[in-house]
Amino acid sequence: MSEEAPHRFGRGVFLATVAGGISSLLWGKAAWDRLSHAIAPVESLVPVLPSGGWRIYTVSGSLPRFEERTWRLEVGGHVQQPLAFTYRELLALPKSEQISTFHCVTGWSVKNVHWGGVRLRDVLARASPLPGAHALEFVSAERPYVDSLTLEQSSLQDVMLAYEMDGRPLSRAHGAPLRLVIPEMYGYKNVKWLAAINLVPRALDGYWEQLGYDRDAWVGRSNGYGT
Amino acid sequence: MRHYVRRFSLTERILHWANAIGFFFLLATGLILYLPSLAVLVGRRPLIQDLHFWSGVGWVSVLVLIALLGDRRGLRELAREVDRFDRDDLRWLLGRRPAPQGRFNAGQKLNVALTAAFTVLFLVSGLLLWFGERDTRFRFASTVILHDGLMYVALALLVGHLYLAVINPATRHALRGITLGTVDAEWAHRHHPKWRRE
Numbered sequence: 001m002s003e004e005a006p007h008r009f010g011r012g013v014f015l016a017t018v019a020g021g022i023s024s025l026l027w028g029k030a031a032w033d034r035l036s037h038a039i040a041p042v043e044s045l046v047p048v049l050p051s052g053g054w055r056i057y058t059v060s061g062s063l064p065r066f067e068e069r070t071w072r073l074e075v076g077g078h079v080q081q082p083l084a085f086t087y088r089e090l091l092a093l094p095k096s097e098q099i100s101t102f103h104c105v106t107g108w109s110v111k112n113v114h115w116g117g118v119r120l121r122d123v124l125a126r127a128s129p130l131p132g133a134h135a136l137e138f139v140s141a142e143r144p145y146v147d148s149l150t151l152e153q154s155s156l157q158d159v160m161l162a163y164e165m166d167g168r169p170l171s172r173a174h175g176a177p178l179r180l181v182i183p184e185m186y187g188y189k190n191v192k193w194l195a196a197i198n199l200v201p202r203a204l205d206g207y208w209e210q211l212g213y214d215r216d217a218w219v220g221r222s223n224g225y226g227t
Numbered sequence: 228m229r230h231y232v233r234r235f236s237l238t239e240r241i242l243h244w245a246n247a248i249g250f251f252f253l254l255a256t257g258l259i260l261y262l263p264s265l266a267v268l269v270g271r272r273p274l275i276q277d278l279h280f281w282s283g284v285g286w287v288s289v290l291v292l293i294a295l296l297g298d299r300r301g302l303r304e305l306a307r308e309v310d311r312f313d314r315d316d317l318r319w320l321l322g323r324r325p326a327p328q329g330r331f332n333a334g335q336k337l338n339v340a341l342t343a344a345f346t347v348l349f350l351v352s353g354l355l356l357w358f359g360e361r362d363t364r365f366r367f368a369s370t371v372i373l374h375d376g377l378m379y380v381a382l383a384l385l386v387g388h389l390y391l392a393v394i395n396p397a398t399r400h401a402l403r404g405i406t407l408g409t410v411d412a413e414w415a416h417r418h419h420p421k422w423r424r425e
Contacts, residue, residue: 007317010310010340017344021373022351028369028376056266063270106356107368173267212361224363 029107036111053110056173057187059207064141064193066176073161073178075123077198078133083126087177090163093118098158100183102190103219115181116164120154123161123197133199138180138206141193147206149182149189153216158183161194185217231409232423234330238297239305243405245293246342249286250385253279253349257378283353287346309336315421330422338384345381348373 024031039048072084096119102110120136129151137148153159160181163170170176175192182189188208209215214222235243256279259265260272269275294302308331316333319326331339352374359366391398392405398418404410416423 006311006313008310009312009316010306010336013337013340014344017341018347021344021348021377024373024376025352025355025367025369028372032369032372050261051263054263055261056263056272058266058270058272060273061271063267105366106359107371173263212363224366225368 033109040111053108054174055104055108057104058142059145060142063172066172066193068177071177073123073194074196075127075199076196077137077200078130079199080128080130081126085123087163090118090161090178093122096160097164098160098181100158100181102181102183103186105186105188105213105217105223114164114166115160115162116167117160117162117178117181120159120161124199127199129199132201135200135203137198137200137204138191138194139196139198140175140191141195145191145193145207146204147180147189147191147209148200148203148215150203153182153185156182156184184219186219186223188213189217230412232412232415233408234404234410234415235408236298236301237408238293238301240405240408241297242290242293242302245289246286246346249282249289250381252282253286254378254382256282261375261378280353280357283350287350290346309339312336327420328418328422329425330419332419338388341384342381345377348377349381352377 036043036048042048068087071087073090074082074084076082095116097114097116099112099114102113133151135148135150136154137146139146149159158181161178162181163178165171165174170179175194178194179192180190180194188206191206203215205215216222220226256275259269259275260279266272308329312333315326315328316336318324319328319333320337326333352370355365355367355370356374359370392402393399400411400414412423
């Protein structure tokens with residue numbers, strides 16, 4: 001039986017797997033988006049990916065720890081009235097909720113994230129920005145992470161300072177107690193562990209922008225995508 | 228008295244264990260980067276990222292070095308063995324019996340081909356993730372999906388491999404072959420009759 005010429009399946013399997021894998025660089029995300037759309041009804045019952053597909057990116061040795069007693073959100077820079085909100089004062093501001101998709105520049109996304117928090121304008125109004133202020137600098141408690149938005153970008157309708165995610169107080173991994181959410185831009189603009197907001201004359205390069213990422217991080221239209 | 232026959236050469240065994248150690252280290256550091264609960268517990272992301280990347284580069288380099296410095300002729304013969312599937316191998320894959328097998332059964336041949344392909348793909352996607360973080364020309368939205376997907380499939384293969392090598396009574400004697408090099412002649416005759424006949 002084994003006298004006839006053997007099939008060279010080994011190299012076939014090897015080459016087909018390598019070719020399929022390399023070519024998936026072109027179609028993988030589209031296929032995955034379609035698949036995750038198809039399994040969405042199941043996924044709400046049985047999580048397919050750990051932690052709903054989130055990955056926790058940090059730039060320093062350890063994650064900042066939230067202590068309500070000492071925590072403050074400072075609002076300063078070009079303002080008439082520098083402020084420091086306690087956690088309770090922040091919760092007392094008008095609450096907004098939204099459902100939006102979170103996109104990471106490395107290619108993963110988390111759909112339908114339910115955010116709860118305050119609108120930036122409610123915070124800024126109390127500090128009364130001065131005419132020379134055209135941008136906002138967001139300072140993270142995770143040093144040296146900073147990023148900035150122009151005032152125009154920050155006034156997009158669904159920009160939020162979020163203290164809740166999916167119905168629960170923001171977890172340490174996601175930036176407790178407060179993070180910026182701007183769904184139109186990649187995750188690195190959505191500064192976690194927010195400690196201070198400074199009104200500045202113009203937008204500056206943030207942590208990742210100093211390493212070559214785009215300052216205007218529009219989803220699908222920056223960082224080499226769609227351009 | 229038991230009689231033992233040589234199944235794996237020293238080069239083959241070193242290659243196997245270098246691959247295994249590298250894979251486990253990469254899996255551990257990779258999961259710290261991937262799973263939020265571990266990421267929070269361990270922290271030090273930049274350090275873990277460096278460890279993961281450089282151990283990945285080291286892993287593939289060591290495999291290449293072993294292939295170059297070891298028994299190259301033996302490895303070429305090994306490649307020929309896993310490349311060729313005869314009619315009994317196809318019967319074996321379809322679950323038909325009898326289907327006498329050589330030194331590697333058809334499932335093992337597939338495992339070798341897939342593992343080799345995955346090593347190439349892990350390396351390519353890992354390098355793209357590393358360079359993509361530094362230069363947009365190397366950035367593809369699907370790279371991370373490929374790298375993670377490979378991890379899931381490789382993990383599934385590993386679980387099956389460990390079950391057959393450590394737990395399943397009929398096959399776990401093979402562990403002796405990949406550690407000491409030799410296997411019981413009678414076991415070899417039962418599981419790999421064509422190899423013993425040669």
